[in-house]
Every structure is written in C-alpha cells, then in structure tokens.
Amino acid sequence: MLNNDESVREPYADYSQWLNKEDPSRILRKSAQAEAFFRKTGITFNVYGAAEADERLIPFDVVPRVISAREWRKLSRGIEQRVRALNAFLYDIYHRQEIIRAGRIPAELIANNEAFLLAMVGVNPPGGIYTHIVGTDIVRTGPDEFFVLEDNARTPSGVSYMLENRETMLQMFPELFSRIPVQKVSNYPANLRRSLAACAPAQCTGKPVVAVLTPGIHNSAYFEHSFLADQMGAELVEGHDLHVVDGRIAMRTTQGDIPIDVLYRRVDDDYLDPLNFNPDSMLGVPAVMDVYRSGGITIANAPGTGIADDKALYSYMPDIIEFYTGEAALLSNVPTHRCSEPDQLAYVLDRLPELVVKEVHGSGGYGMLVGPAATKKEIEAFRKKLVARPSNYIAQPTLALSTVPIFTEKGLAPRHVDLRPFVLVSPNGIEITPGGLTRVAMEAGSLVVNSSQGGGTKDTWVLEE
C-alpha cells in the first residue's frame, strides 16, 4: 500500500483517505460481523486430517488490495498470452509434439511425467479448449514488476471467495463503492456458464446441459462447488448420480435420465474414471473417458492439463510462450533452478538458507522449504531429502513480495500477499475477471499464504480506467 518512502501508493489514495477518517472500533466491529456472516452462510472449508466435522473459516481481512487500471492492463495482457500458450502447448503435447521435435523442451520431461496422460494422446477436446478455467498465481515485487508463480491449469479453486469477499465488502462498506470506482466481478458465474456452454460437444442438441461434479460434502472446497452450481443454475452432481446411457453421460433424475453436455468437474484426473484411471475411486464416473473420447461430453478442464502447470515444466514457460505465440513472455517467471541438473543442484545446496525449495509435484504449500524462515535444523533435514531425490525439487530465490496491510486490533500491519486472477477460455475468446483472489499470510513476515496453512483472503479491487 505504501511506497518505499512511506507515502501512500496512488491506487490506494482514495481508500487511505477514507480509512483515516474512520473510527477503528467501527471497522473492528464490522470485521467481527463479517466473520459471523461467513459462519452463518456456511462459507467454510474442511481441513483434511483435522478432527471430525471440522469446518474452518478462512480469515477475511477488511482492507482491500487495490490494483490500478494501468497495472491491470499489463497483467491481463500477460495472463492472456500465457493462457493462449498453455492451450497451444497442450494441443501440441497430446498430438505431434512439435516443441520436443524442435528441441525446446527435453522429451524425458514429458515421457517420465505422471501428469502426462496417455489416455489424452490424439484426443480433440470439443472446441479445441483444454483449460476452460485457469487461475494464475502472481506476485508483485515492485512498481510494475510482477512474477508468475504457478499457472493452475487443473481445477483452480478460490473463485467463490473472490465473489463472496466482494459481496461482504459491499454489505459492510457500501459508501466506499460510491466513492471509489471499482470494476465489477459479479458477472463471473454468468460468464462461466456461457463459456462452458460454448464448449458443448458435437452430440449436444439444443441448450447445453451443464453440471458441476463435486466429490461431495466432505471435500474441502464443497462450499465453492455448490456456490458455483447455484450461481450458474447448473446441477451439482456426484459420481454416483451419473452413469452411461446410450453413449452419453446421464444424470439420474426423478423423471428419468438426462444427458449432460458439459461437466465442470472439481474432481482430479486420478479419480475421474475408475475404469480408466484409479480403480479404487468412488468419486468418479465409470467410462466417462470413453464417452469423452467419442465426443459425447465436454470435460472442463480437460483431463491431462496437469502437464501444463507441472512444476518441472514451469522453468520452460518462457520458451513455451515464445514457441507458440512468437512473442517474448510479457510476465516474468521466477528464476528457477532445476535440481535435476548437477551444477544447479550444487548451487542450490550452497544457498539453501536464502532459497525457496519446492517439491515438483507438491501443492498447498506442503513439502516446501522457505530458507530465510527456516531453522538450521529444518534446513539440514531438507538438505538430506534434496540430496536423496534431486529431480523431485526446484529452487527459487525468495522474492520481496509486496505487502498490503491487514486490520488488527493494534491497527494496520503489513502482510505479504499474492494474487490469483481467474481466466475463462472458450472458442469465443479469453475473459479475465478484473480482480481475483488475494491471499494474505496472516503472520508477520510469513510468505505462506495457503488457506490450508492459516492464510487469509482480501477483496481485490481493480480500479476503473
């Protein structure tokens, strides 16, 4: 929120002026109301492994994260370019693999990768779209300086928080929105529905039937699944509601079977189809892959998109973007050391206390080392793991993440944030909702923003031009 000289950054000027005139006790009171509202509405997430029926709230902070129209223009151009490249890459990697033939990425990176799905080779997804929904994780490190942390091309979550956080802010501080011109995010569900419907398979006749596939009420993101189904006016289905009827996937209804055209699945590839993938899965739909391959249903995102956001491939993203778009990447990658390469491993081992080391296949902030925040003992324990399986890790410098204040009982306090804008892709084009999910590390100095590890969220404002 502040420049290096402690002056207020330009996009925050109006907000800061408003805040200075507010009574802090009123804001604290509103903040408590917001929490009660979240609990009452059931905006919770389940924690795996925690005690029975433990539903937690994600901490919500009332100070918004503000992005200027100019910064947003730059960001959205960069994101659009990346998403276009991701889809072109996915098509190529599941067809002729030109990028490997051209020597731009090593063949073994794909061949030995669990995220590469043989079942998708040669498959043409309806509308040619692989990643219908993308959530690009971005951090800001300085004026006009952004880095992409991750591309989240599988089933990115968090969009319901983007929407509910805005709704909550509108209810708590309506006067702010008449004073400051903030771009709307509320069209997201309607856009999502339209975008999914535009990818209906050839066998769809009439108005496309869209359904959201959830693992069920015990899944950590169940609230989001039901929220999106509700907001889109789509059915919320579980695997056991679906079965194959006449070569289509149909849902069991009180009046018979109704075929589904577009399945927005919030179930991982592995669990999607017990006949084609993990046979123990109770969450999926037997034979859905066969129906998919024969053009009877659209699966969003397409199976196998995980190869595009795999951490082992991340460091090749600048090459991938250039290869498919013919342009240099507009958004920077974080410089990444591949521990699989011996000289890079040596470099990383020398500098563990200053680096962030991540597991190639990890997610949720688990299994990573944040060098500057780790104790000597933790670093030494991690060193052993790294030496034992170097190809399982990548390392990155610790970025000077920008901070946005949170409102505490003692007043404002700076905390590190990241940003996940949500991108919709259909044959009609790429749409990026102006805003996104701002995740915030609630502990001073911490860089871990994941909600599974106590991170919170903020409303994200993109100012009008």
Next chain:
Amino acid sequence: MLSKTAGGLFWMFRYLERCENNARLLDAGFRIALTRSATAKAEWKSVLSTSASVDDYLKHHKSFASASVIDFLLRDPGNPSSVISSAKQARDNARMVRTALTREVWEATNECWMTLKALLTKSVLEQDLPDVLSTIRQQSALVRGATHGTMMRNDGYHFARLGTFLERADNTARILDVKYYLLLPSIAQIGSSLDNVQWETILRSVSAQRAYRWLNGSNINPVNIAEFLILNDEMPRSLAFCYENMEGALAHIARQYKTEKPSHELARSIQSSLVDTDIDRIFEEGLHEYIERFLSENGRLAVQIQTDYRF
C-alpha cells in the same frame, strides 16, 4: 430434479422432524419423571421404545436413569436418532442439496445445527432441560418457517413435505403403539388419577393437550384421545392429517411430472383407510393391530417413494 436432490430434501425434513419429535418425547417423559418418580423408569423406557432405540441404549447403559436417558436422547452421537445426530443429518442433507434450497432455508438449518451443537456440548442439567427443549423446538420451527415462506412450490418442496409428514405419521403411530394399552377401555381404570397423568403425557408428547381440551372440554377419555390422534384431520400431528398432506404433495408431483407412480395409489389407499373408518371399527379390529398395520404400510410407502423417484 436430480434423484439425489429429491432424496436429500426428503431426508433432510425427515431428520428435522425427528429432531423435534425427540425433544417433544423428552418433554413428556421428563414431566412424568418429575411428578411421579415411582414410574419414571418405566416411562423413560417407553420413551426410548417410541424412538425405537431401546436396544441401542441398553448396549451402553444398565438402567433407565433420567440423566442417562436424557443424555442419550439429546446428545449421544452414537445414537443415530438423538437430537444432535438428527440435527447433523438434517444439515448434512441440506448441504448436499444446497442448490435446491433458498438462502433462508439453508441459513436457518445451518444455524439450527450450530445452536444445538453449542447447546449440547456438555450434559444438560435437569433444571436447564425445559429451556434446551424449547430452543430445539424454536430452531426447527425457524427452518419450517423459512421453508414455508421462501421455497418455490415445486417438486422439491413437495418431496420435503413428504419427508416431514411421513416421519411425523410414523412418530405419532409409535407413540400410540407404545401406549396403546393405556387407551384400551377398561372399567377399573376410568377416572383414576394415574391414567389422567398417563393420558396427558400422550397428548403432551404431540403438543396437543390444549387442542384436545378445546375440543373435548375436561373430559379426558381414552377413546377420544385415540380418535383425536388417528382420525382428526384438523390436528396437525394426526395420522389423517399427515396422510391428507402426503396425498396432496404426491398429487402436486404427479401434476408437475404429468405421470403417476405406484406410490400414489398406495398413499391413496392408506388415506382412504383413515377416512372411511371410525374409532369404533378401529377398536373392533384392535387398536394395537391397527397401529401395527399402519406402521408397516407407512414404511412400505416410504420405500415405494424412494423406488419411484430413484433415490
């Protein structure tokens, strides 16, 4: 509508009704335990048989002491029909069918669960029991009110009604089944104070003592009570009333779907057996036999509805 959604609504409202019925049974049992300690244990046993949980109870308890029966019925998570288990099941089903509920109904259900969970974290002291029971009734009334006030009158609403009335008919019939012997005419008992208390308990466990008095004055007599609870179609917990509503709900569904299923015929036949009879004929058949038959037909209807609508 997804079959799962229809089933979820049906069960959500069954559990909600069960939660409230348990509170009412406890209220009646507690009253007896307070006023007539000599018969308290027998009374608690009959409360447990009404909620079909004597066997479960005896697995962990040896005697029918007030405190442990109250605890078992209110807050034992191992008792699938305890108040807390029913409230949790109602909410789990509500979460599952959340897209078919209005925001008001979902929030009322969620709040019902949160309130009861907080209320029942510790054993309830006897002196606090009346307040706790009244909170339970209030919370479930809020869900019912939100349902009545905000839900579209479509198939979903009618599946919810089917669940409510099926469970309620089952509950009223069970109360009669457990207490039927008190209602059999016997010269020796008439006018004795014991039975006045027992009969009042029956009425109290369906919240009907005032309605009954309004209808019959102070003349509490077993035949009238049986008639009131079985055949009076103005009494919202009577078998006749429940069936009138279930038939209505099924008729709505048939109109919307433009087709009838076997459950419709079955419901009609049970309903007409409640309309085309009178209390004398019921006593002639045998009150006990009549109730047993009703319970099994009611159960058969539940299964038929689930088969017809595939949940």
